[in-house]
Amino acid sequence: MPDMSLEKVKMPEQDPEVRSRNFNEVALGYTEEMAVKESHRCLNCKTRPCVSGCPVNVQIPEFIKLISEGDFEGAYNKIKETNNLPAICGRVCPQESQCEKLCVRGKKGEPVGIGRLERFAADWFMANRQTNVKAAEKNGKKVAVIGSGPAGLTCAGDLAKKGYDVTVFEAFHVPGGVLMYGIPEFRLPKALVQKEIDTVRSLGVKIMTNMVIGKVLTLEDLKREGFEAVFIGSGAGLPSFMGIPGENLNGVYSANEFLTRINLMKAYKYPESDTPVRVTENVAVVGGGNVAMDAARCAKRLGAKNVYIVYRRSEEEMPARLEEIHHAKEEGIIFKLLTNPVRIIGTDDGWVSGMECVEMELGEPDASGRRRPVKKQGSEHILDVGTVIIAIGQSPNPLIKSATPGLNTHEWGGIIANDETGATNLEGVYAGGDAVTGAATVILAMGAGKKAAKAIDEYLGNKK
């Protein structure tokens, strides 16, 4: 008999008071008992709506059933059939808008904790078993993958499993892309990302770091080097600024820079690590997405007393996951909603000393369907902050586009690629992830990598 309790088994977490001062993981994960108990909430229904919500097609009821039977290794292997990075997805996927959104149990009460169970299976396997994947027999065909983020790793893993000789080119000194430089340690431990990358390597994938494609090699060069197909998963990256006065003052960061200093360069360990980051007593983070939440929570952990999220719409319109907003609030982040910055104020020698904002009210819906914020007359006020972090989005990195004449892109920089296959207008060149969509989620990037791998396999299989 399924467990009919309306709520998920609660996820153990670090106490907010404690965790807002450390970089250790916030959510601690299910124990075996908790996982088995939660797995019994799954009805194992025939219609399997959850699976259709998963961009990488994880066989959800099947793996949950294995957990309920205590076969945790089997559950892990079931997930791995379609998902190369389960420990990562279990942590950062927005399950509430994908698999769990469609779960039948969600009609009355909470859906099954699919993400938590996926994370459990992955963590259990890492703790108790050795990965014993072997490289598949090589078919002699070389494929280049640009970028080692979620899209690139997924595409590379899938192609390697089919016998392709895959080389991943990474611009940074470590692979992982946004998983390494963007998402903070307390949401996604880097040791774990490293393990997932090692697993992809053990499939026979070669990863070359310090290779900025578009600069050190062009797509043309890659073809000359014998790569018969190329997947571009170079990610988003060019940070947007607001275009208001004072954005070049000292103490203004793009969220990218702030998070890269902290996550990739380990500035939170400074001076043990050499890269510094500067956080003052009061910090404003502009934006309402997951990146804004990450930046705010990092600032708090680095010792800021008051951290403000400044967002021009209301909480309802915030693109961040509910869980992240909830965690941020628990940690004492202050939400200044319906508030829009108009200028950043500086000292004579060029340091941030405040940010002038206006209050907004919601008007008619705009093109995105969200109600357009309109300025309230006479509502100017100054927020007393010394650090401003701008987290209002980013556009795709232009390096590859500028080095690849003929590659079709949108006006805003995104590469134009077929939804189903990732094919671009150039033969043998595929693309996916944020490089195509603009900033989106890890799992959508993985889904795109997966589709492209399938398409590349078909393309090279038919090519004589």
Next chain:
Amino acid sequence: MFRIVRKEVLNPVVKLMEIEAPFVARKAEPGQFIILRVNEEGERIPLTIADYDREKGTVTIIFQEVGKTTMLLGSLEEGDYLLDFAGPLGAASHLEGVKKAAVVGGGLGTAIAYPQAKKLHSLGAEVDVITGFRNSSFILLEEELKKVSSRLFITTDDGSNGNKGFVTDVLKKLLEEGNRYDLVIAIGPLIMMKMVSLLTKQYGIKTIVSMNPVMIDGTGMCGGCRVTVGCKIKFACVDGPDFDGHEVDFDEAMRRQAMYREQEKKSLEDHVCRLGGVLNA
């Protein structure tokens, strides 16, 4: 890992290293830079490419020991390895079609100006090179620069080489004497580039400066290197590092350069302390 195949001490604070980096060497052009990391806890620092040898597969960097990372780098020897070395980054300088140019280098900037002078010379341009140093013991690349210039002027702040003054003094004199240039390239401290740009603006001579702001990734991702050029935000790593000197907001760039001065000082002090500790042990 990237092997150091040659190391030279150019003056009391400036060192040269030739690094085995075949991929970078194949594509490197004057004006571009690399980003390196010395060790695992190390920061990423951008350094301009001073020279390259496509056949040998090596890239030469010249750096001044100003902080912890450059001191650490300077302590490595031939045969040692750098952990990371990525490039070539940034846009290459556009030097085609120039008939007569003045290349102005201040201090370490001379090392960065050298490949530009060399390229201009190889393209058949007439090149006047003007360099300035603190004193005669800091003079860099004199022989190399002689080979690629029509005239070489070396000034020192203290006059210890018999030619006291600033690079702007020399450039001003040359301009007053009626020398006209299609292009002036100025590379060195921000204040020097600013002064050169102010001078050439009076004569309406196109002037290119090379910006070297704080940077993390060097690929357009972090935006830390933003520079205001012609009232617009530009990223030095992808839009530059070369910019029109008459359009750059140097005062802002100078303020931004000070962003981590305190931390840089502390890192250096701690580093020197530890070195001292080792030496005293």
